[in-house]
Amino acid sequence: MSKKNSIPKHIAIIMDGNGRWASKRGLDRSKGHLKGYENIKPNVIYAKKIGIKCITLFAFSTENWNRSSKEINFIFDLASKVIYEESKFLNKNKVRIIHLGSIDNLPEKMIDRIKKSEEMTKDNKDFTLAVAFNYGSRDEILRAVNKIIDSRINTQLSEEDFESFFMTNMLSNPDVVIRTGGEKRLSNFLLWQSAYSELIFFDKFWPDFETHDLDLVIDEYNNRIRNFGS
Numbered sequence: 411m412s413k414k415n416s417i418p419k420h421i422a423i424i425m426d427g428n429g430r431w432a433s434k435r436g437l438d439r440s441k442g443h444l445k446g447y448e449n450i451k452p453n454v455i456y457a458k459k460i461g462i463k464c465i466t467l468f469a470f471s472t473e474n475w476n477r478s479s480k481e482i483n484f485i486f487d488l489a490s491k492v493i494y495e496e497s498k499f500l501n502k503n504k505v506r507i508i509h510l511g512s513i514d515n516l517p518e519k520m521i522d523r524i525k526k527s528e529e530m531t532k533d534n535k536d537f538t539l540a541v542a543f544n545y546g547s548r549d550e551i552l553r554a555v556n557k558i559i560d561s562r563i564n565t566q567l568s569e570e571d572f573e574s575f576f577m578t579n580m581l582s583n584p585d586v587v588i589r590t591g592g593e594k595r596l597s598n599f600l601l602w603q604s605a606y607s608e609l610i611f612f613d614k615f616w617p618d619f620e621t622h623d624l625d626l627v628i629d630e631y632n633n634r635i636r637n638f639g640s
Contacts (some may be wrong), residue, residue, distance in 0.1 A: 418585035427591030427615030472546030511545030
């Protein structure tokens with residue numbers, strides 16, 4: 411059926427193009443990551459304002475470990491700083507913060523700040539910001555399968571049963587997946603959860619993504635018919 415004049419409940423964003431944004435301007439890639447992280451807050455606050463209930467951000471993938479150690483360390487330091495500086499602001503604005511992904515191999519300082527931000531905001535119900543950091547969808551599915559094996563379940567599972575073992579089990583599936591940066595693929599992001607998501611691609615890099623682009627996403631969402639195979 412048509413979704414005229416409706417607001418998607420959950421939007422997931424692949425924030426692509428930070429490094430290319432910087433390179434295009436003759437800057438170090440770190441400047442692009444900084445600009446990209448600075449662009450998160452205004453879009454999250456605007457999303458909450460217009461009635462979206464959840465945003466999931468793809469911040470660091472399991473494949474990003476293939477980048478240089480210099481870039482990885484900068485991303486870790488920057489992410490830790492952002493978590494520390496923005497958690498109180500987001501908590502004041504009734505935003506719940508959830509980490510998706512493995513904490514394996516992450517710096518201890520970052521792990522500590524992730525846990526503190528989740529604890530601080532756990533009672534907020536108005537809006538959820540899920541940050542996929544050190545996340546890969548194939549890794550998530552394999553971890554779910556191994557949990558099932560470890561639990562020695564010997565009966566057939568429904569889709570709902572299987573999803574309960576996912577890192578995203580507290581979230582609804584995304585209505586929309588946005589990717590910036592001109593690429594048109596999911597890149598191991600929410601593969602199971604995005605089976606019926608509307609996919610919307612932007613050529614602009616993530617640091618250039620503005621709040622009015624969210625309005626364009628909602629307009630496009632309302633112009634599509636979602637019948638889920640019926």
